[in-house]
Amino acid sequence: MRYISRKKSKDVGLPPGSLVYQGEKRSEDVKITVIDYSEKSVQEMVTKNVEDCFPFKDQPSVTWINIDGLHKVDIIEKIGEHFDLHPLVLEDILNISQRPKTEDFENYIYTVLKMFTYNKQENETNIEQVSIVIGSNFVISFQEKEGDIFDPVRDRIRFNKGHIRKMKSDYLAYSLIDTVVDNYFIVLEEIGEQIESVEDELSKNPDPEPETLQTIHGLKRDVLFLRKSIWPLREVINTLNRNESRLIYKTTQLFLKDVYDHVIQTIETLDTYREMLTSMLDLYLSSINNRMNEVMKVLTIIATVFIPLTFIAGIYGMNFEYMPELYWKWSYPILWMIMVSASLFMFAYFKKKKWL
């Protein structure tokens, strides 16, 4: 999950509202999905032709238009015209490194947030920006590419599970946001498991691998990036819940408060992760230090014991003619005794100093 959110500088100097797609080049078609429902009926449609979904706007039923792909700017432009969206909103939809936010334009509310999809098979987290426009009887969601986490919501509409079919567009928008937030927990669980496995390694292995350092740093970056993406959601939901828009009904606010709780819980978990990772980094570095200490002790013990002994041996390896000790009978065994007792003494000294 390497992803620095950075507004590409493609639209520098252009007049405001200039529509420039800020993401990677794509060539596939833009897929447009419509689900139109009321308490009684559901109707679905998939098309490439954006005009196909305009007629739904004038019916009292709730219409959810989902756009998969932002690279065809003219589609965004046509939607903007038909649903009367402000050019700056369209610009924000195309700027895929937009910070999560909510803006109220009386006739509609514009909300943008980050969707994390954890792919178990490839052990990869995919990040997409989702823009949600909430109108009185429609919701338009814009995604960067096909594939999302909203199928449970679609099923609830299709099979009339829960209250969703009885509620208005605000409840649909809540359901989408709630699903996005629920999926944060899946990504968190994944990261939590990785953190615990590294922690296990650190507490068992006194000499951790250098790669562990890279893993900890990688996890730290993921956590920081997630935190940065999720933190503004507090404000997003608070703004929706502040009771000022006629589009958000009181019944939905209680549900939004529940999502808010989950966002707080996500952020607190990320903070805990961050503290754990910092602590683990300290532990790693201390282990390295402890290890170095041990290495140095071995070197010092060996050198301290043998260097003086080698010196003594060197003395009697000298070729002076007049060295009386050389000719004594007991010199050699006495020297051995001296050397053995010197080493024993040193080992005792190291023992006392607890180096052994």
Next chain:
Amino acid sequence: MRYISRKKSKDVGLPPGSLVYQGEKRSEDVKITVIDYSEKSVQEMVTKNVEDCFPFKDQPSVTWINIDGLHKVDIIEKIGEHFDLHPLVLEDILNISQRPKTEDFENYIYTVLKMFTYNKQENETNIEQVSIVIGSNFVISFQEKEGDIFDPVRDRIRFNKGHIRKMKSDYLAYSLIDTVVDNYFIVLEEIGEQIESVEDELSKNPDPEPETLQTIHGLKRDVLFLRKSIWPLREVINTLNRNESRLIYKTTQLFLKDVYDHVIQTIETLDTYREMLTSMLDLYLSSINNRMNEVMKVLTIIATVFIPLTFIAGIYGMNFEYMPELYWKWSYPILWMIMVSASLFMFAYFKKKKWL
């Protein structure tokens, strides 16, 4: 006390209010205890059958229903129906990694907090989530499993100690919260003693064990975890005390203010612990550094003294035919004198540099 609060992702995509037990699998029965009391009388009952406690609801006496076990979702559901609790409240009761909070639903107040039970015998801290629903004449407390710290409160009711029998349900709820907070001090004392024992070791032993590092890190995690669990209680009690609910009487607010003081004291103690642990970690690392220094000094002194001497001995161990010194009579004793004075000089040098 290893416990990362992490909402399990079991209910991702479910409609809000879906009741899914988020904890470990359990098979024992759910134990339901009822204590019904007024100033004059007390009545107790233990049952497995949730319907048994419904009749108490309609009496003016205060009824305390305690549920030990959240794994049978249908029991929670029946209580929810009978006492008219919001589905999101029921969902929160089952989500055992809920952040402490208070929510006011006019007819009842929902409060959730963390209960720490320190078990002296097994030197273990047990953590349970306690949900408290405060109604006008009842209190329902939900715990994860049997066994709690509320026996002193039960005794006060049974034996009419203090004012509890004269007061309403709000005072009972206060008594439960007060008992939970009082028990935080027991856990804090335990941690404080461990911290002091590590500190003692650090100040006495110039060469601390590598395990000390793991102990300090473990204590730090415990402190962080406790802080995270207790910190939101400030807001919990403030919300209860904010004078807005008709369920909390003025007489009880003074007592809640007293609990608030204790929560603040707990948090400040935890902050002090955290600072002490950080300081102890620094001390540990500095000790390691100091120790390494000492090891290096020994190595350097030995090597600096003996390596040059060995070199000199090596010189006169050479087999050149023409080395006049070899045949002088006083070479050997003179060499010894040179070597002895060289080492004395070096020791004096090290003494001056304070390495000895």
Next chain:
Amino acid sequence: MRYISRKKSKDVGLPPGSLVYQGEKRSEDVKITVIDYSEKSVQEMVTKNVEDCFPFKDQPSVTWINIDGLHKVDIIEKIGEHFDLHPLVLEDILNISQRPKTEDFENYIYTVLKMFTYNKQENETNIEQVSIVIGSNFVISFQEKEGDIFDPVRDRIRFNKGHIRKMKSDYLAYSLIDTVVDNYFIVLEEIGEQIESVEDELSKNPDPEPETLQTIHGLKRDVLFLRKSIWPLREVINTLNRNESRLIYKTTQLFLKDVYDHVIQTIETLDTYREMLTSMLDLYLSSINNRMNEVMKVLTIIATVFIPLTFIAGIYGMNFEYMPELYWKWSYPILWMIMVSASLFMFAYFKKKKWL
């Protein structure tokens, strides 16, 4: 000054207002001192019998009752009854690790703060908790044991110095708080001098003692502990000064503002101390590092110069039959020249690298 403020867990589960003395066991008598004064007259009394001071309550003169000792719970209880103090206040008086605070109970104000008494002879700082109850015509002060810093206030009353005899009980309470805060500066001066002496040592001595580390850590703990004890005083004085109680007159508020200034000054000095100690710790650790560097350089220079030379000597110490150099006439002096120039070259190299 080793003192972790930790509410002892002696009253866990007791009903609120249960009076349990939380401090160490004591056996001496509780000393009760009364000073009763008006502009015209002063009257003093010392007693062990708490009932002796009750008659003063009904006179219009200001009565200062000072209790030295909290270990006889019945005395506290009788005072509580006679002066109509709330049970929770009595509980707080006995809880000697109470956080400083002020509470307004209409008829009286309860204030608790920490008194630091520096004892020059024994170079020791004594900490006591002082509770002050301010009534309309009385002040009751509770201390843990005999001995305090209030003698200057007593003398001002006895000898009619300053305005104290013309003022009400609020001014007496101010005088006590002011004296407590003034004494913080004495403790601060003491710590400041210790910090400066350690700093002097650090800047003069390139190889600081390991004990310095312990001293710095000890000072840091003292500073943190003082900060924690003094910090809440800001709120204490603000609450007194907030103009809401009929017991605090406007004339006294200006004086309380002056104490507030001093509290802020104390906290800022403590913050400066903290920053200095952190900086000194860095300096200490860097010195250790620098020293290690120096040690390693000596080792490396000696080893780098002599190990190759010893090798060369070893070569010509070999006993091969066919080593032509051994029989040349100038081998030995030429070898010396080679070895001397090699060492000179190495010293030049080290000089260039600035290792010498």
Next chain:
Amino acid sequence: MRYISRKKSKDVGLPPGSLVYQGEKRSEDVKITVIDYSEKSVQEMVTKNVEDCFPFKDQPSVTWINIDGLHKVDIIEKIGEHFDLHPLVLEDILNISQRPKTEDFENYIYTVLKMFTYNKQENETNIEQVSIVIGSNFVISFQEKEGDIFDPVRDRIRFNKGHIRKMKSDYLAYSLIDTVVDNYFIVLEEIGEQIESVEDELSKNPDPEPETLQTIHGLKRDVLFLRKSIWPLREVINTLNRNESRLIYKTTQLFLKDVYDHVIQTIETLDTYREMLTSMLDLYLSSINNRMNEVMKVLTIIATVFIPLTFIAGIYGMNFEYMPELYWKWSYPILWMIMVSASLFMFAYFKKKKWL
């Protein structure tokens, strides 16, 4: 990009409003550019004579006067007189280390901000202070020297792109600020690429160059400097947008809100960069540590294996007359066997300790 914003102390003690140019000495002429436009027409003029642009003031069309150069104080003075600017505003225009701010003087608004121009050819970022005075029908922009990033705005006016020709002076000012903020992204992209290239090096190369340290520190300084220059822009735009001036129309406020979003995004990106750089510094230092560990291990292994062996060889190099082993037939091969097995044993030991 080395640039410490530091008000030069040239005007110490002068009365307020004294006009002293605070920047480097310059000798070139000051270039004055005027663009005057309405929906229907555009008129341009370049001059050195400041009086030439005064007549435009009295026409209803929007007049943009751009001053390139602050070193001729009399020009600033004349503009100040003619457009009735406060002496303190003129002083601020000349103080090129002014912190970004907005001040409302009823008849005009004074805004000052930092313009960053990234020069791709010379890989250099140029910083200029831009002061903008917004009047009812004019905008005066003051720059330190010729060359800026406003050409796209000029083109939009000349060729009637976007809405700019239909709008008032407030929209022109917005366009200038928007262009400045857009250019921040270009500088950010540049820094981001450098950070990523350093990060790549760090994750690939286990032994990073010492220069990497300097690069990381340099990038950190750039990021801190940018943050300091951009951070106050939040307040600048908020003040403009606070709906209080009659000079800022409601239609423009929505556009200012959009710039505000971009400023926040810039600051968050800079915060991410800062965290990444801190993390990279840790990684660098840990790599150095790991490397040292490896070096020490090699030394220790070699020394531990060969020092004892050399000692044994030294023993049998002694010249004692009575050393029975010397005359045994199998001494030499047996010794070899002992030495080989000793080294094998040591290698096994190191293997077990995972030093190899």
Next chain:
Amino acid sequence: MRYISRKKSKDVGLPPGSLVYQGEKRSEDVKITVIDYSEKSVQEMVTKNVEDCFPFKDQPSVTWINIDGLHKVDIIEKIGEHFDLHPLVLEDILNISQRPKTEDFENYIYTVLKMFTYNKQENETNIEQVSIVIGSNFVISFQEKEGDIFDPVRDRIRFNKGHIRKMKSDYLAYSLIDTVVDNYFIVLEEIGEQIESVEDELSKNPDPEPETLQTIHGLKRDVLFLRKSIWPLREVINTLNRNESRLIYKTTQLFLKDVYDHVIQTIETLDTYREMLTSMLDLYLSSINNRMNEVMKVLTIIATVFIPLTFIAGIYGMNFEYMPELYWKWSYPILWMIMVSASLFMFAYFKKKKWL
């Protein structure tokens, strides 16, 4: 600039308003200077006799009384009486470690701040506390000793430069504060130059001197001390500007806002300095580490190459009777070849590991 602001504990226990001079002992006379001016005329006077300046109080012209010296308490007392200053204000004037603050006493405003005077010749920064009492037609400034930075203000009054002669006492007070703040920039420039020179040394010299560490720490302390002295000025000027006193006219408020800007700029510059110093400390420590690494590499290379070779030489220095190699003809040259190729191999190995 070594200066810990610490209220001397000389007045512990004294009644409030007791006048005790808190600074060092001084014996020189107190110098009193009066400048009395209106738009038309100026009158100056220097005296030791405080009563001489009392007549000026009753004239409508603005009177500036400057007191150089606080060690004669009776002078302060007489001024206090004549100008009706509160005893607590007099106490604050004498307490030369007063935190900067402003207090409004309806008839006069009391402001206290720190004056820094940089002395170029002696490269020393002098710190003095300046108290300013602003009355309706007078300003009294109190300094610790003779010598200040207000001569430019005196000249503006004498020679009628700027608007000062046309304005009231509030503008005079502003001029004094402005001059104090302007001089902060001179001290900042001085520190900035020192920081840059240390930074230059660090980036050029890979092996910085140990003194650099002390210099960085000294600069850090200066910056922290300045920050602590200047930070409260924000509040000081805000309080003056809050439009509540009848003594501060609207015309002066704009000028005070300008000083406020400069105070903010000072604080931000100090924050930048602090960050730079922290960064430089890291750089210093990393350089030390890098250096140690290099030293260790040299040692390891030399030892790794020569210790095994010395062992081999030691082998053939043994005196065993039965060592066939000793008698072979080519042993010696073959051994040399082996040793040379072994060292070449090792150098290649080190080259590959990039240790060379």
